[in-house]
Amino acid sequence: MLREELRRQTALGIEAERLTRNGFMVPDATVIELVRRWLSEHPRKFVFDGFPRTLVQAEALEKTVSQKRSALDIVFFFDVSDETIFERVMNRVTCGQCGQSFSANLHLAPGQSVCPGCGGALGRRADDTPEVLEHRLVEYRENTEPLVAYYQKRGLLWPLSAAESPDQVFAEIAAALDPSKYSL
Numbered sequence: 203m204l205r206e207e208l209r210r211q212t213a214l215g216i217e218a219e220r221l222t223r224n225g226f227m228v229p230d231a232t233v234i235e236l237v238r239r240w241l242s243e244h245p246r247k248f249v250f251d252g253f254p255r256t257l258v259q260a261e262a263l264e265k266t267v268s269q270k271r272s273a274l275d276i277v278f279f280f281d282v283s284d285e286t287i288f289e290r291v292m293n294r295v296t297c298g299q300c301g302q303s304f305s306a307n308l309h310l311a312p313g314q315s316v317c318p319g320c321g322g323a324l325g326r327r328a329d330d331t332p333e334v335l336e337h338r339l340v341e342y343r344e345n346t347e348p349l350v351a352y353y354q355k356r357g358l359l360w361p362l363s364a365a366e367s368p369d370q371v372f373a374e375i376a377a378a379l380d381p382s383k384y385s386l
């Protein structure tokens with residue numbers, strides 16, 4: 203949603219990009235407004251990635267979905283060590299043309315500089331630096347980690363070991379989203 207705002211060059215998108223580039227989180231009020239707007243157009247089925255990131259956002263989401271008489275079915279927690287995060291972020295390259303991200307040591311040949319999907323030029327994201335990552339991890343521990351207990355208490359939390367391979371993580375998510383259990 204934030205990338206779409208940036209693509210459209212809205213004031214909100216530009217400000218959000220400036221904040222995240224420096225390892226800061228987008229303010230709760232902004233994120234909540236975006237999600238509310240989006241939910242009013244897609245009220246029934248949704249998957250959020252990287253949201254909510256704070257207790258304030260989680261409480262606002264709970265209020266919004268209960269007003270619409272839908273509810274959250276499941277909350278995945280991608281559990282992974284700081285070392286693995288660091289390694290992945292430092293290996294991440296992004297296509298300037300199609301926007302897809304790749305892991306240099308998983309998906310690309312040594313020294314490869316063009317996107318396997320579209321042939322666009324690959325580059326590092328400006329915010330994938332050790333300093334910015336360090337700051338993001340501090341923000342995470344302070345503001346996002348409390349959500350683990352919040353959703354555990356509500357019986358919604360599904361922890362995943364995100365250190366496993368993408369195929370294994372995908373299989374675990376697919377099994378958890380068994381359509382016979384949820385109204386998907």
Ligand SMILES: [Zn+2]
Pocket residue numbers: 297298299300301302317318319320321322
């Ligand atoms: Zn591409």
